[in-house]
Amino acid sequence: MEIRASTVLPARRRPITLHTADGLALVGELALPQDNDPVATIIFLHPLPTAEGMMDSHVIRKASYRLPALADIAVLRFNTRGTTSRHGTSEGEFGDGEAERYDVAAAIEFTEFEDLPEPWLVGWSFGTELALKWGHDPTVQGAILLSPPLHRATDADLDAWAEFGRPLVALVPEYDDYLRPDEARKRFARVPHAEVIGVPNARHLWVGEPYVRIVLNEIVKRVAPQAYPLPTEWDGPYEKDTLL
Template sequence: MSEISPNDETATPPEAEPIRGATELPAVRENIELHTDDGLTLVGELSLPESGHIAATLVTLHPLPTAGGFMDSHIIRKAAARLPALADVAVLRFNFRGVTSPRGTSEGSFGEGTLEELDLAAAMDFVRERELPHVWLLGWSFGTEVTLKYGLQHPITGAILLSPPLHRATADDVAAWAGNDRRLVAVIPELDDYLRPAEAAERFSSVPELEFVAVEGGKHLWVGETQTYRVLTEVVERLNPVVLPLPRTWPPESPSVV
């Protein structure tokens, strides 16, 4: 029996299935290494759109290593699993120094949010070497501290802060983002464990250009598909809004023809 080519118009298209927590959509995925100026090797992954068209690049900075944060923290893992296919976004994720995940262990030990400056620089060196376009940082919790303190050192389009606790980032670190052409987006959960919208609005008031997003019912860890979908939508709204709304099934369901 002869095989049916995927391009054969008589072939039955695959049935669309809901996108769930464990869904991994098609992408070109590469295990990569980053090299810091203090001699460490960090492990990570680069996920690229299969189409070859990259609308924007997302460099992800994960939550606190000493509280279990790593490159597979679920929002970051799901961004890498979905956004190359759904939004033509390249996603770079990696373990900060001393952090272990199924991908492997990055050399070194926890840098208290200071030595991680070098980890971010290594990621940005990699992005530059690969000539990845329109770079955004996505920091989550501890990752937002690294973003706020050191993100302005690099040629980025903007940064998205997901559940910023503002523990290590100072008022001066925040104020430094005012008056420049790098966009800053703060996504604040209504029920955050550390920084809720009212206090966040006050502490970010030094940045009048800030795009402030308060998420009703949101929590620090963004557990569940509803919260995941909201976070990824906020990301894509900045990186490639023409593809919104994000599909909830794969393959995406075609609109009905009347």
């Protein structure tokens, strides 16, 4: 069977609640490999909630549906403060990327509490700002940025990541609405070890299965390289995504 946009592969999934240092409860989900221990963990930070970004945004959802089975990766996704998805609504109000520092910290602390291995941050759009601003935790192995706008994240945040020294990969669509590959390479030059990958013909929202596969493969290449490249076929049991 070809893996399609609606394919849901087997995993151990459970709802979780993240508790922030400022007293909020955040709605989330943890997806683990069905039969194996995870080899690595990704913490997904979703796009702008005031523009319908949430833990069920399509790339995040598809990562949760595929990567535990295909790459033995644990996928942690959650709604930042004040954000609603079909999983529920997280407490609090949108903090414009500042108060969300507590949300990022709560997610990282959860991976420590659960003994989840090798946590990476994967941010998309607004989520990339959160990763750059608040992801400098000693347990974080690196960050992968999807469509980084570099709007709230400043040169000072890039300098801080350069000092942090952990891997930083930016996937930048050729036709992004906010930051395109040539300008991204100039901005990210402040982080000498950063890797900027321009993705031909892609747009900010990564709509279309070919672009989703590019994103997931680039994540796996860094986080669980033994599983790269991801297969496009699946012979075992599967379900269908009811969101589609």
